Amino acid sequence: MLELRDVRKSYGKVTVTDGLSLAIEPNELRAIIGPNGAGKTSLIAQISGELRSDSGEIVFNGRSLNAMSMPARRRLGISRTFQITSLLRDFSALDNVRLAVQALDGRKRSAFASARGDALSTRAAAELVEFVGLAERADIIVSHLAHGEQRQLELAVALAGSPPLLLLDEPTAGMASDDAIRVKNLIASIKGSRTVLLIEHDMPTVFALADRVTVLVNGREIATDTPDQVRRNEQVRASYLGDDDA
């Protein structure tokens, strides 16, 4: 499904990805954990095409992504959320999702027909908005939404067009616990129907959701295993988890 082969990226002397090789199975939910600065977000940026790797290869369903732009990768089915919410703040929640849907449905559109009047994409967008639990808030301008609601909307936008690969960068970051549980349940409901790469700091969430966990330290993979095995791994405990978490 997704394969990284000896991927490297550095900024001057700071190496964010240090010869990383990963293979993610179809419909697997893989969590990436590691201390701050381990290169988790940089990894997502390289898979989504926001950042270019210095060397190595990223292969998606047998196709090399190296020469592909970020929009092209999204159209191919690699979708991401942002750690820091990145939405169109002057647009309504529904508008945000509709634009995401319209980017991917491959239909030609007249430059003179109202975008909001497009029934098919509006219905698809409304379903996604409802799926993440924002049906009541669909017409609210994003900048008026609460932080937790914006995080939910990020997820709806990322799910537009049913992407086979979802890259989730700390989807519950900064959320109140109720909202975080809601998002956790949403991810659980997606699990198994598509491939998910999840960056998450909350260990109970990671261990509850992940099929396998990769531990990243200084841009290098130090372990990849089932949640149970990772929890028992001495090296992981020493470098990241600490004894309290186990």
Next chain:
Amino acid sequence: MARGIRLQRPAVLLILAVLLLLLPIVSNALGMSFLTVDFRRFLIFAIAAVSLDLILGYGGMVSFGHAAYFGLGAYTVGLAHVAIATQQWPAWVSEPLVTWCAGALVSALVALAVGAISLRTSGVYFIMITLAFAQLVYFIFVGLKNIGGDDGLRFVANRQLLGMIDLGNRMVFYYLVLAILGGVVLLCSRLTNSHFGMVVQGCRDNEPRMRALGYETYIYRLICFVVAGALAGFAGALFATHESFVSVSLMHWSRSGDFIIMVLLGGIGTLYGPVFGAIAYLWLESFLPEYSEHWMLFFGPFLILAILFAKQGVIGSLPPAPASAKQRHA
């Protein structure tokens, strides 16, 4: 609250339209028919201001070179007439519809080249590079002494539209310009509400996000830039027919600044706000000098106050129609 008393935007639009429709009739009745010619010029500039609003207000592209496209459109018409007068080109070329469309086309092509390079930058760099290209065009025309250079180019514009509409009649030409302006506002309004328009506005708000959604944002922004350039060129071509004279001052960088002020004054991102802005700006510009040669001394502070107190411009400060008001503040 005060909403019941305050004028809403659709009402203002209606009033503006009615006033402009009545203007030639009223000014004729008052024996001030020169006003029809003055306002015809205002409306031509308004078309260019609306086209700037398309990229400035909706696209977030602060182009500081819009006068170049206006000027190129105007010079296209002027040069066509010169080529006909010297019998290099056949007479039918002077047909207004042909020269106007040629003006729009020339400006569109230049906008395509300028936009293709400028849109690789953003922010202050975009402003500077659009200004630099406009200056380049300006100095090329200053240097072309055989077509007048600094002195401009005088010609006798063909005012027989399609051989049957006499643009020599001030009223007829005025109403034609008004109809074109209405058409341009309508066209831009449809465009901004379309999928294309939403993508362009999305790029203004958050371009990386639009790329992450799968949009090749560069293409969308470039098309928008070219459309605005073409419309400005069309307006410039109308101006040449209106004035029977073109000069490099049309392309001066301060004219580009004037267009930006018209948009800001009337209301950025409203399309018909810039119509109001253009009329108010040009009217003050032609009326104040009659009272004092130091008119700039009053005009400058007025602009500063207008933009300070009505941050979204005169039209932009008015409440929108109730339906969208609810959407914004619910």
